[in-house]
Structure formats: C-alpha cells, structure tokens
Amino acid sequence: MFLNNIIEVFLFVNPLGPTCFETERMIESFSNERDEKVKVRFIPLLNFHTIGNIVKETDNPTLAHRNQLYTESFHSSLAFQAASMQGKKKGRKFLMALQDKVINEGKEVTKELFIQIADLIKLDVEMFEEDIQSDFSETAFKKDQNLAQEMNIQNAPSCVLYSGNDDAYGYRVNTAFTKQLLHGFCDEKVQVKKASVNRLSLLQTM
Incomplete structure (x- = not known):
C-alpha cells in the first residue's frame, strides 16, 4: 500500500531514445512541482517496438543499424543498472x-564513455566497473523486462x-503524455476515457 503523501512513477524508456530523454526531463520537472514525496523509477525497456522507435527517429x-542500436541500448541498460546500485537517483543522473x-x-556508446560519466557524476568508479561486468546488472535488467510484461508495457516512453488518492489502482499511459495529465491524475481532475490511459490494479503489478 502507498501512503497518502507519496506518488510513485514507473517510467519505461529506451536508454538511447531522444523522445524518452525528453520525457525523463519532464518527469523530473513534474516531481519537483509536487508537494508530495515523489518516488521516480526509470526502467529500461528493450524490444522490437522500442528499438523501432529509435530507428524512425x-x-x-537498415538491419545493421537496428542491430547496432539494440546492442548499444543493451549495454547502456547494463551501465544504468550498475550506476543504480549506488542509488536510484545516481542511476537516473547517470542515464540522463x-x-x-x-x-x-x-x-559513441563505449565503455570509456560510461566510465567518463560515472566519474563526472561522482560514482565510485571502481565499484561501477565491477558492477557493470557482474551478473547482478544483467539480472536486474531481466527483472525490469519482466516487470514491463506484468504491467503490459510494450512501448517507450510509457508511464x-x-x-496517494487511490492505493488500489494506478494509471498506465501508453502514449504521449504531459505534466498536466500527470498532475490531473494526482489531483483527481482527470476522467479516464481514452484508450491510451488505463486503470491498472496494484495487486497485479506488485
């Protein structure tokens, strides 16, 4: 159950998607505008749809480019998981x-770039390098993919x-969304009518 003064946001993203990057910045802004405590979780999502979206952008x-994007997105996801082991905020800061x-x-997406960013945001670089090579990062990545399936998330960005207004249900938004829409959910000013917005049972996802 969620306390009345807490908002929790699960944002599913492709780690290299331009649209996802802009959405992450919007979510950070939304979080800062709320009086309640907001817990934000970025979740990398890699599948045919999310890679296809980047290809379009x-x-x-070409198939070669699609394969390259998948490989780079996968390694970026593992790097994000490794950074997140030093704190979720550190993970979000690393990804952005x-x-x-x-x-x-x-x-270019390289191991050297990962290390440069880890140093820039003041991670423990030695620990980061160990974690990015460990099974823990890949296990965390697989758990995130399973969470996306449980929540019926197939595309990114999705939220x-x-x-705190409803501790039994959440809202799933599968297409483009705005801060105003999220504020409306939290302030109970939005009626769920569009197909892109669904009520989601908490019991099905936790």
Whole structure:
C-alpha cells in the first residue's frame, strides 16, 4: 500500500531514445512541482517496438543499424543498472548524462564513455566497473523486462503512476503524455476515457 503523501512513477524508456530523454526531463520537472514525496523509477525497456522507435527517429532503417542500436541500448541498460546500485537517483543522473552525451553531443556508446560519466557524476568508479561486468546488472535488467510484461508495457516512453488518492489502482499511459495529465491524475481532475490511459490494479503489478 502507498501512503497518502507519496506518488510513485514507473517510467519505461529506451536508454538511447531522444523522445524518452525528453520525457525523463519532464518527469523530473513534474516531481519537483509536487508537494508530495515523489518516488521516480526509470526502467529500461528493450524490444522490437522500442528499438523501432529509435530507428524512425534516426532515419536509418537498415538491419545493421537496428542491430547496432539494440546492442548499444543493451549495454547502456547494463551501465544504468550498475550506476543504480549506488542509488536510484545516481542511476537516473547517470542515464540522463549518458543520453545527453549520445543524443545531443553525438558521442559513441563505449565503455570509456560510461566510465567518463560515472566519474563526472561522482560514482565510485571502481565499484561501477565491477558492477557493470557482474551478473547482478544483467539480472536486474531481466527483472525490469519482466516487470514491463506484468504491467503490459510494450512501448517507450510509457508511464505507470500511483498516487496517494487511490492505493488500489494506478494509471498506465501508453502514449504521449504531459505534466498536466500527470498532475490531473494526482489531483483527481482527470476522467479516464481514452484508450491510451488505463486503470491498472496494484495487486497485479506488485
């Protein structure tokens, strides 16, 4: 059960998706605007749909490019999991710094870039390097993919939000969403009518 003064947000993203990066920034802004405590969890999601979305955004539909994007997204997901072992906020900070370097600055996804960012955000770099090579990071990644299946999430960005107004149900948003929509859920000002927004039983996902 969730306490009345807590909002919990599960944001499913592709770690290298430009649209996902913008959505993460929006979620961070939403969190800062709420009076309640907001717990945010970024969850990497890799499948045919999420990779296909990046292919569309990069305008390079070749199979080789798709395979490269999947490999880079997978390794970025493991790096995110390794960073998150030093705290969820550190993990989010790592992911957004990585996205900024790759999406905005055009950096290549490499182990050296991961280490550079880990040092930049003041992670324990030695621990990070150990964790990124460990089975724990891959296990955490697989658990996240299972969570997405349990919540029936197939695309990214997608969001599941639980607010203190209803401790039995959350809201799942499978398409584009805004801060105003999320505020509306939390303030009970939104009626769930669109197919892109579904009531989601807490008992089915926890």
